[in-house]
Amino acid sequence: MRLIIREDYDEVSGYVANYVKERINQFQPSAERPFVLGLPTGSSPIGTYKKLVELFKAGELSFKNVVTFNMDEYVGLPRDHPESYHSFMWNHLFKHVDIKPENVHILDGNAPDLDEECKKFEADIARVGGIELFLGGIGPDGHIAFNEPGSSLTSRTRVKTLAYETIIANARFFDGDVSKVPKLALTVGVATVMDAREVCITITGAHKSIALAKCIEEGVNHMWTVSAIQMHPKGLVVCDEDATLELHVKTVKYFKSIEHVHHSLIGAENLSLQGGVKQLRAPGSGNARPATPMNGPYE
Amino acid sequence: MLSTNKPAPKSKITKIVNARLLLDHKIVKDSYLWFQDGKIIHPQNLFFDQHRDADEIIDAQGMMVVPGYMDIQINGGYGIDFADHEGSLDKIQKDVDTVAKGLLQYGCTAFCPTVVSSAPEVYNKVLPLLNKRKGDAKGGSEILGAHIEGPFISHEKKGAHNQEIFRTGKRGIDEFDEAYGPELKKGSEAVSIITLAPEIEGVTEVIPELANRGICVSIGHSAATIDVAENAVAKGATLITHLFNAMLPFHHRDPGMIGVLGAVDLPAPVDPARHPSASNTSPDRTKPDPRPFYGLIVDGVHVHPNSVRIAYYAHPKGCVLVTDALSALGLPKGLYTLGGRELEIDDNGAAYIKGTNTLAGSTISIDQSVRNFRQFTKCTVVEAIEAATLHPAQVLGISDRKGTLNPGGDADLLFLNDDLEIQRVFVYGEEVELTKNKK
Numbered sequence: 001m002r003l004i005i006r007e008d009y010d011e012v013s014g015y016v017a018n019y020v021k022e023r024i025n026q027f028q029p030s031a032e033r034p035f036v037l038g039l040p041t042g043s044s045p046i047g048t049y050k051k052l053v054e055l056f057k058a059g060e061l062s063f064k065n066v067v068t069f070n071m072d073e074y075v076g077l078p079r080d081h082p083e084s085y086h087s088f089m090w091n092h093l094f095k096h097v098d099i100k101p102e103n104v105h106i107l108d109g110n111a112p113d114l115d116e117e118c119k120k121f122e123a124d125i126a127r128v129g130g131i132e133l134f135l136g137g138i139g140p141d142g143h144i145a146f147n148e149p150g151s152s153l154t155s156r157t158r159v160k161t162l163a164y165e166t167i168i169a170n171a172r173f174f175d176g177d178v179s180k181v182p183k184l185a186l187t188v189g190v191a192t193v194m195d196a197r198e199v200c201i202t203i204t205g206a207h208k209s210i211a212l213a214k215c216i217e218e219g220v221n222h223m224w225t226v227s228a229i230q231m232h233p234k235g236l237v238v239c240d241e242d243a244t245l246e247l248h249v250k251t252v253k254y255f256k257s258i259e260h261v262h263h264s265l266i267g268a269e270n271l272s273l274q275g276g277v278k279q280l281r282a283p284g285s286g287n288a289r290p291a292t293p294m295n296g297p298y299e
Numbered sequence: 300m301l302s303t304n305k306p307a308p309k310s311k312i313t314k315i316v317n318a319r320l321l322l323d324h325k326i327v328k329d330s331y332l333w334f335q336d337g338k339i340i341h342p343q344n345l346f347f348d349q350h351r352d353a354d355e356i357i358d359a360q361g362m363m364v365v366p367g368y369m370d371i372q373i374n375g376g377y378g379i380d381f382a383d384h385e386g387s388l389d390k391i392q393k394d395v396d397t398v399a400k401g402l403l404q405y406g407c408t409a410f411c412p413t414v415v416s417s418a419p420e421v422y423n424k425v426l427p428l429l430n431k432r433k434g435d436a437k438g439g440s441e442i443l444g445a446h447i448e449g450p451f452i453s454h455e456k457k458g459a460h461n462q463e464i465f466r467t468g469k470r471g472i473d474e475f476d477e478a479y480g481p482e483l484k485k486g487s488e489a490v491s492i493i494t495l496a497p498e499i500e501g502v503t504e505v506i507p508e509l510a511n512r513g514i515c516v517s518i519g520h521s522a523a524t525i526d527v528a529e530n531a532v533a534k535g536a537t538l539i540t541h542l543f544n545a546m547l548p549f550h551h552r553d554p555g556m557i558g559v560l561g562a563v564d565l566p567a568p569v570d571p572a573r574h575p576s577a578s579n580t581s582p583d584r585t586k587p588d589p590r591p592f593y594g595l596i597v598d599g600v601h602v603h604p605n606s607v608r609i610a611y612y613a614h615p616k617g618c619v620l621v622t623d624a625l626s627a628l629g630l631p632k633g634l635y636t637l638g639g640r641e642l643e644i645d646d647n648g649a650a651y652i653k654g655t656n657t658l659a660g661s662t663i664s665i666d667q668s669v670r671n672f673r674q675f676t677k678c679t680v681v682e683a684i685e686a687a688t689l690h691p692a693q694v695l696g697i698s699d700r701k702g703t704l705n706p707g708g709d710a711d712l713l714f715l716n717d718d719l720e721i722q723r724v725f726v727y728g729e730e731v732e733l734t735k736n737k738k
Contacts, residue, residue, distance in 0.1 A: 090346065
């Protein structure tokens with residue numbers, strides 16, 4: 001697992017957006033071989049989406065051959081309700097960029113047969129060859145998507161009943177009226193996310209620090225479902241300084257030093273985008289960290 | 300809520316990017332405007348349900364995109380007077396078309412052709428040609444129905460009208476139907492606004508009947524005192540014709556019709572949608588305003604800029620910019636006719652009855668009015684534009700399809716630069732060729 005620590009929410013958003021851009025551009029997607037991206041909702045990815053829109057408007061990124069699968073959607077909420085995840089994705093990303101409508105997949109919370117809808121979603125993912133990169137956030141209780149504590153770590157896309165705490169937390173978007181908040185949601189499972197070839201989780205803020213600590217310093221545990229990332233061959237967690245508050249000092253120093261070794265001693269030009277080392281060259285090819293997409297202008 | 304049952308037509312979807320849109324009473328940057336088949340649409344459902352995306356993208360290059368201007372009091376232009384009944388029906392029809400086409404150049408995408416006091420024969424001939432008519436980028440601005448100004452008005456406050464034709468309403472609504480002919484019975488299909496003086500015998504009693512026909516009743520060209528004016532509003536008048544002009548001047552102990560702006564105990568509006576929205580200046584700040592709208596001519600000649608500002612801040616949500624433009628609009632300084640009278644236009648563009656000091660109307664355009672208004676009152680850009688878009692649409696009860704950029708509205712659009720000068724004009728989603736842009 002790679003842990004990338006940046007100063008604050010803005011730097012984290014910038015890092016993830018740049019990373020997505022580089023991954024897509026290196027992949028060189030085409031109509032026959034599109035880049036399949038998994039996307040989250042919530043407050044964590046808003047900054048990332050904003051920066052992705054900026055990159056698109058600057059001409060550095062195109063979504064023409066990108067296929068997307070969202071993590072979740074409420075059950076029973078009209079699709080054009082301002083709080084639906086369809087509306088969220090439309091307003092934060094899709095309406096700004098050149099993604100093709102038929103390449104967008106979001107679970108349909110109004111499907112007549114919800115189980116069929118979930119099975120169909122899994123089948124759609126398989127049909128495009130699986131997800132290349134799945135972006136995600138984390139809840140204060142360490143959950144990914146709507147896989148709340150106790151969710152099986154081998155779960156797949158299914159209907160979930162929302163925890164009371166989650167319903168209360170969401171009431172602020174429904175005029176403070178708990179009765180208006182949806183009680184059920186469709187969500188990808190923990191295993192659905194971990195099946196992706198790469199998983200990138202964004203974790204910012206002090207209120208997420210305990211969850212981050214539980215997920216990467218302690219065992220794989222269904223009470224903290226993001227901990228399943230420990231079993232993934234290509235896991236990437238990007239967090240800000242506040243989110244590291246509950247980590248051991250040793251952990252933070254370790255991951256910061258790895259970045260330093262990679263960039264100063266091995267040289268960014270020898271690293272592949274996903275962290276692998278391509279070759280070793282003589283040191284002295286640069287003491288200062290050269291500017292690369294991974295450490296951009298915000299270093 | 301938007302229906303997802305009907306399949307969307309396969310027609311072209313246009314998306315405007317890089318624009319500053321007037322949405323929800325604010326200028327908004329990171330939003331886009333979508334339209335299809337001449338209507339503004341909300342594309343989210345088309346995207347997810349029908350997998351439709353934009354077919355054409357228009358780059359507004361940072362300009363402001365606002366609804367098309369609406370002028371509810373305009374007597375003619377380009378040498379043409381709507382009250383001119385001489386000539387064949389064909390000629391009159393062509394003349395109306397000429398004005399409608401010309402108005403597009405000023406960003407006026409919808410208007411009420413105004414007919415000054417005339418004899419019944421004139422109305423019978425002319426009104427049928429001024430019925431509601433959809434706008435078209437080549438054919439001209441949309442006609443919202445006629446504004447008939449007089450002849451049930453005051454001799455004292457006639458302005459440039461011919462007082463020999465003035466009448467009273469002694470015999471009630473029948474007198475009105477006789478004066479205007481069968482078009483009046485069609486109500487708002489043919490006649491959108493009627494200006495009358497409530498102190499004239501029998502007139503106030505007819506107001507409810509006219510309002511019932513869907514016509515906006517406007518009080519003006521009147522010597523009414525504050526009581527008579529307030530009573531007319533209570534009976535259903537929802538507009539004051541060119542405030543300050545052709546009415547008693549404001550006196551602190553007898554504010555006259557102008558004093559209606561300060562009324563607090565008017566009855567609650569019967570149709571709140573056709574009254575100004577609630578504001579900090581409303582008698583009850585949470586309920587629709589019982590006060591009427593009021594037209595203002597802002598050429599700087601008819602009303603002193605300070606007076607404009609005083610009226611505006613007394614009742615900001617009720618302000619409607621009108622041009623009251625004459626046949627001389629669009630023509631150079633000289634001599635012209637209005638309703639059979641000879642007029643002289645001076646250097647300021649003000650028109651006086653030849654040889655007198657009586658103002659007869661203006662030659663100002665609606666887009667210049669918006670610029671003047673902003674300068675006179677130092678109001679915000681949004682406030683200045685709404686006085687020429689949202690408020691006139693509310694007067695006519697059509698704010699669901701005109702005067703805003705909300706989905707469901709007609710795609711009448713103006714692209715403005717920071718000085719509120721018109722750069723591009725669209726009517727029902729089609730671009731108008733602007734003569735100033737032609738080489």
